Amino acid sequence: MSAVWFVVTRLTRDRSALIGLVLIALLVLSAALAPVLATHPDDVFELHPSERLAAPSGAHWLGTDRMGADVYSRLLFGARITILIGIIAVGASLAIGVPIGLVAGYHHGWLSDLLMRVSDIFLAVPQVVLAIAIAQTLGPSLPNVILALSVTYWPWFARVVYAETRALQKEIFVESTAALGASPWRLTVLHVLPNIASPIIVRASIGMGFTILTAAALGFLGLGPPPPTPEWGRTIAESREFLPDAWWYATAPGLAIFLTVMGFNLLGDGLRDVLDPRLRRSRTARDG
């Protein structure tokens, strides 16, 4: 618990990490309180043809879209989809990548080689290219986008965990725990995993930003959840035919994506600074 407190206090002292935390907090708040904060909460599914493409005003803070729906309200509900995609895709990538990295890092031999070569193949091709192929095969829907992103992102975690596990094996505490007769299972899960948590957390934060960006690109290409889902990438694609007049329609969701991804990137950078083992080691040396 004190470790968590240490990380949080350190993060709030770093200006850019603090901005990141605030941006993410805003995102989570908009998603959680979307029905309360929205000025037109029913607009996600309702049509108001008479009010279509209205410029920003007191009634519609960010204007209305081609269906006459309030852009601001749809944006808030879109935050829910963004968070959902990010958390499930990164969570699934963690669930696949971390065990694979641990096994490959601990095990020396053909299994390790095989696992890392498979992840190399995924890393050898741009994520968006493979994700396009998978999403196109499965058909455009929210679960399929999440699946396509998870299947293509796990190798990043496998790489990080593999490298860190290999590095840790040279440490004396791992060797002595093994010498005491700890099972491989016990050794990796109870002793190795907690010690490589920092790079995993950093990677997960940057991965959230990256995944959200790729998901928006898939939505923009028409491979995301179908309308009327207020997905940000699709909204930008829909808005294009109404440019340059309805500038608010395209601008708002893009800014939302930008601020969200920036939040996770800044937090990731901040976490890297705070969780850097060198910094931590110097601190414990001083404390004890």
Added chain:
Amino acid sequence: MRLLALALHRLAWFAPTLLGLLVVTFVISRIIPADPVALVAGETATPVQVEALRRELGYDRPLPVQFVDYVVRLVRGDMGTSLFTRRPIVEDLRHRLPATIELTVVAMVVSVLAGIPLGVLSALWRNSLLDHALRVVTVSGLAIASFWLGIMLQLLFAMRLGWTPLNGRLQGFPPRSLTGFYLVDACLTWDWATFGTALLHLALPAATLAFPALATLVRFTRAGVLDVMQSNFVLYERAMGLPRPLIVWKYILRSALTSTVTQIGLLFGILLAGAVVTEAVFDWPGIGTYAVNSILRSDYNAVMGFTVWAGAIFIVVNLLVDVAHTLVDPRERTT
């Protein structure tokens, strides 16, 4: 000899990685879908047509046989026929590749020419106003959705100000095709009017594509230079009283920039991937737009053909980068 051995070693990795890519695309296109033939045939095909196509394509045979057949066909350059253009997919892709490469290379040149000097300055004048301004640029460059950036640039420069064309590669007739790259062809045929127009068409898509790459390069160069500035040999040179310009220009930059070379190579791959979305925004007639149009038309074979192509190009570029890196960095040779 050692260099040759290293190059061969990298080459030996190439074939298995490429085969691995084919396994992945095979699994995606043949094993994941409930009925791959129905996907290939398109949404309008009748059940009878689907069955006929299944026998014609050999999809009724066992999977291992199908895989061997799949690899053999791809090696021969057969990716099937596009449902929409009714032409072999390989032809379509080959036809469109120069446009993509031209856009990618221009974006890379822009990001390298701007990114490396800015990164060096940012490190040398650490915590200056320029450094802070550049930090904002790098943070934004990695967070912005490139399709949105493209649309915003279109909105401002093409629609409002009218300085650049909205989209496309050229209005009117392309220059006589020698290489397929409009800029090069226009130069070779001494057609400067076309060269200017082509460049104007390139401005927005290249800027869109270059921005994230520029951000990465500034960040990487800055970190590299700072790292070298703190190294022991620089400390030694300073202690020996070498003038600062000499240390900076001769020793720090050479050492810091060798690692940047790797980054440039990797960028080319990242830019190729980014080109998919950027091309879609600017209707740039490259393989990215082809892929996106194929998605919209449910032209399944074409999408999978694009995946194999893009993946293969990416792997080849990585291979070249590896080899180039071994040639450039003396440390790689001695170890």
